[in-house]
Amino acid sequence: MKGNFIDNLPKVYGIYTGGFIGFIIIMAIAEQMGMTAKAIGIAFVAFTVFIYALIGWLSRTAQADAYYVAGRQVPTVFNGMATAADWMSGASFVAMAGGIYFKGYGYMALLVGWTGGYVLVASLLAPYLRKFGCYTVPDFIGTRYGGNLARFSAVVVLTVASFTYVTAQINATGTIASVALDIPFQYAVYVGLISILLCSMLGGMRGVTWTQVAQYIVLIIAYLLPVFWISNKMGAGFFPHFMLADEVARIGELEQQFGFVKNAAADLKSVPKGLAGITKAHSAVNATPWAFISLALAMMMGTASLPHVMMRYFTTPSVKAARKSVGWSLFFIFLLYSSAPMLATLSKLSLIDPNLPTGIIGKTFAEVEAIDWYQNWNQANLMFISDFNGNGTLELNEFFMGGKAVVLATPEIAGLPYVISGLVAAGGMAAAMSTADGLILAIANAISHDVYYKIIDPKAETAKRLLVARVLLVVIGFAGATIAAMEIQGILGSVIWAFDFAMSGLFFPLVLGVWWKRANRQGAIAGMLGGLAAGAWYLVWVRTGGSGFLGITQLTFGIFGSAVSLVLMVVVSLMTAEPDKATQKMVDDVRVPSGKSILGRSH
Amino acid sequence: MSNQQKHWEKTRGLLFITLAIWFIFSIGIFLFGAEMNEVTGPFGYPWTYWFTCQGSLGAFVILIFWFANRQEKIDEEFGFSEREDE
Numbered sequence: 001m002k003g004n005f006i007d008n009l010p011k012v013y014g015i016y017t018g019g020f021i022g023f024i025i026i027m028a029i030a031e032q033m034g035m036t037a038k039a040i041g042i043a044f045v046a047f048t049v050f051i052y053a054l055i056g057w058l059s060r061t062a063q064a065d066a067y068y069v070a071g072r073q074v075p076t077v078f079n080g081m082a083t084a085a086d087w088m089s090g091a092s093f094v095a096m097a098g099g100i101y102f103k104g105y106g107y108m109a110l111l112v113g114w115t116g117g118y119v120l121v122a123s124l125l126a127p128y129l130r131k132f133g134c135y136t137v138p139d140f141i142g143t144r145y146g147g148n149l150a151r152f153s154a155v156v157v158l159t160v161a162s163f164t165y166v167t168a169q170i171n172a173t174g175t176i177a178s179v180a181l182d183i184p185f186q187y188a189v190y191v192g193l194i195s196i197l198l199c200s201m202l203g204g205m206r207g208v209t210w211t212q213v214a215q216y217i218v219l220i221i222a223y224l225l226p227v228f229w230i231s232n233k234m235g236a237g238f239f240p241h242f243m244l245a246d247e248v249a250r251i252g253e254l255e256q257q258f259g260f261v262k263n264a265a266a267d268l269k270s271v272p273k274g275l276a277g278i279t280k281a282h283s284a285v286n287a288t289p290w291a292f293i294s295l296a297l298a299m300m301m302g303t304a305s306l307p308h309v310m311m312r313y314f315t316t317p318s319v320k321a322a323r324k325s326v327g328w329s330l331f332f333i334f335l336l337y338s339s340a341p342m343l344a345t346l347s348k349l350s351l352i353d354p355n356l357p358t359g360i361i362g363k364t365f366a367e368v369e370a371i372d373w374y375q376n377w378n379q380a381n382l383m384f385i386s387d388f389n390g391n392g393t394l395e396l397n398e399f400f401m402g403g404k405a406v407v408l409a410t411p412e413i414a415g416l417p418y419v420i421s422g423l424v425a426a427g428g429m430a431a432a433m434s435t436a437d438g439l440i441l442a443i444a445n446a447i448s449h450d451v452y453y454k455i456i457d458p459k460a461e462t463a464k465r466l467l468v469a470r471v472l473l474v475v476i477g478f479a480g481a482t483i484a485a486m487e488i489q490g491i492l493g494s495v496i497w498a499f500d501f502a503m504s505g506l507f508f509p510l511v512l513g514v515w516w517k518r519a520n521r522q523g524a525i526a527g528m529l530g531g532l533a534a535g536a537w538y539l540v541w542v543r544t545g546g547s548g549f550l551g552i553t554q555l556t557f558g559i560f561g562s563a564v565s566l567v568l569m570v571v572v573s574l575m576t577a578e579p580d581k582a583t584q585k586m587v588d589d590v591r592v593p594s595g596k597s598i599l600g601r602s603h
Numbered sequence: 604m605s606n607q608q609k610h611w612e613k614t615r616g617l618l619f620i621t622l623a624i625w626f627i628f629s630i631g632i633f634l635f636g637a638e639m640n641e642v643t644g645p646f647g648y649p650w651t652y653w654f655t656c657q658g659s660l661g662a663f664v665i666l667i668f669w670f671a672n673r674q675e676k677i678d679e680e681f682g683f684s685e686r687e688d689e
Contacts, residue, residue, distance in 0.1 A: 124618070245648045283652040293634070297629075594682075
């Protein structure tokens with residue numbers, strides 16, 4: 001191939017996409033020829049992970065700016081894809097459609113929150129931080145406000161938020177690896193971890209960027225193909241996003257007809273942990289405005305404070321490109337997020353509509369228990385039925401399912417070939433791996449660049465800095481995997497907490513750093529540490545039986561944390577001296593795209 | 604007022620407009636979620652339901668591209684856009 005790698009990107013990824021589709025077709029043929037379901041699952045996960053590892057190896061580097069910011073030459077659209085993969089976690093891929101399936105409108109606040117945040121990223125932060133020329137988010141805080149304490153506080157907030165998030169992602173890679181490769185979860189977690197490290201260790205941000213683009217392509221094919229296929233197979237419409245209104249209305253009708261019967265507590269005890277029944281309306285508004293808005297708001301402000309997202313925009317060639325790139329990121333995220341409610345609708349209707357051949361409500365228990373897919377997913381502990389009222393037929397309130405089953409089992413229920421299930425496993429793996437990579441890299445880079453290089457040993461040579469960065473990457477990865485192996489919380493809970501922690505400590509120090517010249521070091525430190533402490537206190541208080549106030553729950557504690565952060569930051573800043581002339585000049589320079597970046601190309 | 608101050612004033616103006624539109628699609632609509640859901644919206648879905656699963660999300664995508672273009676114009680107007688080879 002002629003020319004340099006960057007110019008050839010469309011061609012490289014075009015060939016890659018074609019190759020992947022070819023692989024799917026080969027697997028489909030192999031299935032027809034008698035390849036077992038298990039072998040297909042292994043082939044999908046092993047093949048894709050091998051490709052990512054290869055990209056990771058090809059992207060190895062010994063230069064600081066390539067390791068930290070991919071040499072700042074990632075084109076707009078490709079950075080958008082990488083950000084989308086970085087952003088969409090195992091939770092988005094595996095659990096989101098399930099959440100919508102069970103909780104309906106109230107849950108969909110997350111869809112609005114996890115997309116609307118990008119407007120804040122584009123307008124308030126990303127272009128300015130790109131102009132700044134920092135390697136990490138604490139790099140901005142440390143330079144804008146000055147002093148090691150400010151820098152260190154930012155590292156603390158970053159680590160708390162990102163580490164909360166990363167354990168959930170390693171957990172998700174472990175879950176998928178354990179199902180697809182058929183090995184125990186405790187070992188699968190480490191298989192997942194090694195796959196993650198293969199992408200990031202040699203090439204740092206450069207390696208992660210090019211693997212994330214590859215992972216985005218796999219995950220979006222794996223998500224959209226089944227949605228379109230199922231919709232067509234059910235006769236619901238060839239383009240589900242525009243054509244499922246009748247299905248949504250039909251679910252409403254069936255809900256009316258069946259009613260939401262409340263089960264007795266004693267009956268519910270027999271249901272395996274983690275499974276739930278349908279207890280909330282599908283499309284009706286079932287949350288108070290504040291419950292919906294507060295959750296969406298917390299997720300939006302959290303989005304704008306999460307360092308692993310923000311650092312993706314440090315890799316674009318220019319400020320202008322950083323802005324456009326945020327738009328592309330959201331476009332690529334939109335493709336998946338707008339499909340999740342469609343999948344939830346199709347999945348729910350195919351299970352509960354007695355007029356459809358796949359519907360199980362209203363059938364006798366003997367009939368349902370004889371269905372192949374029911375047996376498989378019941379064995380996998382993701383489906384359960386029990387005849388509470390003893391009438392012999394299955395009622396809506398007697399059917400229980402795990403949240404993951406909506407994505408994992410719907411293709412099988414709809415009668416799609418197993419090759420699709422293998423593809424979905426590969427997609428889930430790609431989603432969890434790409435997010436885990438971004439997060440581990442964000443933490444390791446902050447500690448190696450901001451704590452080790454900027455605070456402990458400013459004279460360290462590049463080779464030594466990068467060695468420290470890589471050692472930290474492995475250490476943090478193993479720490480995350482060890483905690484993930486203990487299986488403390490569910491995937492989604494800890495993801496939402498990460499957003500709340502990030503917004504508690506970082507949202508206002510970042511935003512005011514650009515938009516309020518008067519903000520100074522003392523104010524920023526008070527805002528970061530005070531906000532984080534207040535948010536953490538509120539979480540612990542509510543978790544230990546506290547009643548909370550203003551309807552702020554353990555999922556939205558960041559609203560309280562960030563409010564405290566704002567007040568502290570403004571009050572303390574105004575009580576202390578204003579920033580010196582040099583700092584004010586720095587803020588002025590950040591506000592215009594032209595001219596040199598504040599920090600040098602290599603620093 | 605210096606050139607840079609004027610540039611920043613316009614930039615801030617654009618930010619307020621952007622945030623106002625953002626507010627409508629992320630918060631405003633959902634203040635009246637229950638009432639609006641009674642109405643049939645685009646493609647036959649109930650209004651609020653459609654906004655949570657597609658409408659607001661799509662509006663954000665368009666809003667960011669619109670914002671980026673406007674900001675580029677402002678930067679050009681005051682001579683602050685980047686040189687291509689920087």
